[in-house]
Every structure is written in structure tokens, then in C-alpha cells.
Amino acid sequence: MVEENGNDDLKGIRVQGMQFSYDGQPPLFVNFNLNISPGSRCLLVGANGSGKTTLLKIMAGKHMVGGRDVVRVLNCSAFHDTQLVCGGNLAYLGGSWSKTVGSAGEIPLQGDFSAEHMIFGVEGVDPVRREKLIELLDIDLQWRMHKVSDGQRRRVQICMGLLHPFKVLLLDEVTVDLDVVARMDLLDFFREECEQRGATLVYATHIFDGLETWATHLAYIQDGELRRAEKLSDVSELKNSTNLLSVVESWLRAETKRERTNPSNPVNQIQKTNNPFASSPFVSSRHMAYYR
Numbered sequence: 001m002v003e004e005n006g007n008d009d010l011k012g013i014r015v016q017g018m019q020f021s022y023d024g025q026p027p028l029f030v031n032f033n034l035n036i037s038p039g040s041r042c043l044l045v046g047a048n049g050s051g052k053t054t055l056l057k058i059m060a061g062k063h064m065v066g067g068r069d070v071v072r073v074l075n076c077s078a079f080h081d082t083q084l085v086c087g088g089n090l091a092y093l094g095g096s097w098s099k100t101v102g103s104a105g106e107i108p109l110q111g112d113f114s115a116e117h118m119i120f121g122v123e124g125v126d127p128v129r130r131e132k133l134i135e136l137l138d139i140d141l142q143w144r145m146h147k148v149s150d151g152q153r154r155r156v157q158i159c160m161g162l163l164h165p166f167k168v169l170l171l172d173e174v175t176v177d178l179d180v181v182a183r184m185d186l187l188d189f190f191r192e193e194c195e196q197r198g199a200t201l202v203y204a205t206h207i208f209d210g211l212e213t214w215a216t217h218l219a220y221i222q223d224g225e226l227r228r229a230e231k232l233s234d235v236s237e238l239k240n241s242t243n244l245l246s247v248v249e250s251w252l253r254a255e256t257k258r259e260r261t262n263p264s265n266p267v268n269q270i271q272k273t274n275n276p277f278a279s280s281p282f283v284s285s286r287h288m289a290y291y292r
């Protein structure tokens, strides 16, 4: 996934030599590199806790990591150049029930407001795009946000997140509450946005239905390390199987097995001792190294 336009005209995403730890935690990312080409639809896959959400939040400018050159989105620093988000070029849709709306900051989506109030409250929107999204997501503008189902609330959140024609969209498993029709229609909309406007999309998910023909690229993270980053058409395992779910499942199963059987994994050495972590085969070697 090499950025095709060179560093001076970067239209996608470039993460270079990134280090990141949560306060008081062992490092999650150490010298992490990833390039995402403009116009691509990149799936971010990995086990629970591998770092997908953290990476998306870093790319969305929600965590500071090093200097201005470490995480570049559309040739700007994801963290420092606040106009990226405020201007609508960079959009992030995550799991929490709130929506960052430009300079208005985080808008809660569970108060006693109508869907209309929420959606029409976003300023500077093309009315044609707004109508299209309301229709696509089958939103009833009379819905009261404190009385809707999770799926209905999610539709409003997604609608608000897509009102501005983003250039880069970071999605953290937001389709999980949607029914199949809404999910497939939304995926079609995203494809259109990439193909017609050259938008770039990164989508972290554990649901692979319909994604074999939708995604263009795939990035696989294990325990904060990038294991694979390639075009979907180049994933050798997919040449024998069209089932992305079973391919990713085999990677994650192999990962668990490796952790359990690797003799150099401190977990397995310490299992012979009275160490309190020894009972968990899922504690990573990186974390064990930190706790030793």
C-alpha cells in the first residue's frame, strides 16, 4: 500500500515510525508504519485488543503521537492540523454515542431531540446530499433520540458523520447495529464515494459479510504490529477461497496458537512458576515483557 503520489502531495494516509502507549501501559505501537493510498477502501482487521480502534483514533487526530511528520492525513498532521476535522475533510465514526461535528465538538446522540434537530443542526451541508443520506439510511426525522433503538440511533449518527463530503473516512465498526439492508446500502454508498470522488476509507471490522468484493486493501494488525498490508487481490490465501471470514479466522487462530506454543514467549516460561499471569494464555509477550 505504497502512497503513489510521493510525500509532497500526499492525498491518503501515512503513518511513519509511530510510537504510542496509553498512560502507564506498555507500548502498544513501536515504530509502526502504514501507508494507505488515496481512493482505497482498506479493511483493518485483527483480534480484540490488537490496536485497531487506537490506530483509527490516532489517524483521526484524537491522540498526539510524536511530531508533525508521524501521522499524516491528506498531507496534514492528523493531530496538529485541526482544520482537517473541522473542515470536514477527515471524518471519524466510532462506537460511542456521540458525533464530532466540526468546531461544535462532541454532540451527544441520546438526549431528548428529534432526528431532524440533530441532522439539520449540522451547518454548511449540501441539501441534496442530506436528502440522499436520510433516504439511504431510511431515517424518520420525527424519531426522538432517547426513544429509538440502537440501530436507529446508529443510522442518525452515521448520517451526521457523512453529511460533509469527507476526503478520508475512518470507520470503527459502526455497521454492527444495522440490519443487512442498511449495511449493504451503506457499503454501496461508500464504494461510490471512493470511486466517484476519490475518497479514502479505512474500516475496522469483525463482520466480513460482503467485504470480499467491496474492499480494495487489507491491513492486519497483531498486538500493535502490522502483519500484512496489501491489496485484497494480492492476498494469496484468497486465491483458494473467496471467503474472507475464514482467511482472517485462520490468521487469528494461528496467532493464538503461536502465542501459546512459542517457547520464547515469556508467558510459557513463566507458566512453570507461580506468576499470577501464568494462567492466561492470552497475555501477549509484549505485555509480559513489560510486567517482568
Ligand SMILES: Nc1ncnc2c1ncn2[C@@H]1O[C@H](COP(=O)(O)OP(=O)(O)OP(=O)(O)O)[C@@H](O)[C@H]1O
Pocket (backbone or CB within 6 Å): 022, 023, 025, 028, 046, 047, 048, 049, 050, 051, 052, 053, 054, 055
Ligand atoms: N483508554 C485506554 N487506556 C488504556 N489502555 C487502553 C485504552 N484503550 C485501549 N487500551 C488498550 O489498548 C489495546 C488496544 O485496544 P484497541 O481498543 O485499540 O483494540 P481493538 O483492536 O480496537 O480491539 P477490539 O477489536 O476489541 O475493538 C488493548 O490492550 C486495550 O486494553
